[in-house]
Amino acid sequence: MFAPRFGYHRVSSVAEAGALLREHPGAKLLAGGHSLIPVLKLRLAEPPALIDIGRLAELKGISVEGEAVRIGALTTHAELAASADLEEHAPALAEAAGMIGDPAVRNRGTIGGNVAHADPASDLPTVLLALDASFEIVGADGERTVAAADFFQGMMATALGDDDLLTAVVLPARPPGQGQAYAKFAHPASRYAVIGVAATLEVNDGVCSAAAVAAGGLVPVPTRAPSVEQALVGEPAAGDAIATAASQIGTDLGDDLIGDLFASAEYRKAVAGVYVQQALATAAERIG
Amino acid sequence: MKVPVSIQINGRLYESEVEPRKLLVHFIRDLDNLTGTKVGCDTSQCGACTVLLDGVAVKSCTCLAVQADxxxxTTIEGLAQNGELHPLQEAFWNKHGLQCGFCTPGMIFASHELLRTNPDPTDEEIRHGLEGNLCRCTGYQNIVRSVREAADIMNADTQDGGEG
Incomplete structure (x- = not known):
């Protein structure tokens, strides 16, 4: 399959990319290309130009700055999965990154490209929503930061405007004693999430003091699960209490469930709780 | 609008002007008849197009030639050194890790990636490492045996101080 024709510009700075975005309305940014190239080959988009930011060293790498973990937009899934810093400070993100696609895909795909594409069956948006990540964006009017809850707006729709460039994802470092996990039902061919659930749990004196749960793959945009979270707090983080809380997920998903030939909306809704329970049970086991 | 690129393939430099939409896999196959690299699904699922890009396995159907400038x-044609098959090639031969051979170049590079990151994998880790590559002939059993044998050969060579 051949993509439609497009112009090509390789840039050497974020500022140059911004100027080209404004100069070429409708242009798309190219990072690893693992979301964009398939879209172009299927001719779901016909941008007049691609602006290749893939060589911008300033957008690569993971750093821990005080209580925050900063991840450059061009950091690959393979780098996320193998990062000792993430293993310590955001283990659910490393875990989810290691479940994306396959090793060759993880060598090319980037966190920035992944979240900017905002596929509802993607793994990272779900985890970033549960971990209260924020997104650093450079636009025509300067820099701004958008919280995950405001960033993901719909199926393949984000807070990024036409002239915006996502430069980094910032996460709060895992507090001591918090357990994190990502549980996934992967489509057997595409490895995309049919259901993906990210969970964090904190326990004080034997009862859950804080919980975050987010679900993806099920609905057009990854969603937090406040009913599940509220059902957990004040209960023991184990067995029956987790199962009871997980069963609340249907309330949080609403009526707009995704269904396709592989898994109907009814099926996804019925099975979602199993993965919520699995993510919570694993997070509880990992509380250190 | 064509764009100049220079890409080294198997140690030889290829300079050409390409349309930006040209995929790396087509650059490889068209320029000098290096047709060992296959186009299978063309959707980054089957892995038949897997090559090494700066030493790391990538799916060349989901990479533009301009990105590889x-x-x-390294393609399958460049894996043997000085007329000697790479241990992975040798092991796929010995253990009958192929039937029609269409998936084999990609399988070998996916295996290469696995052994680069995990030199002594379990059978389960081999199966996980190859989950981005599809074979429609073998049922995978002999592919897993091939990778196991290649790992053993390469680890023995490392312990002997050999070059592999």
């Missing part, structure tokens, strides 16, 4: 590519 300045890089070094």
């Amino acid at each position: 300045g890089a070094e590519v």
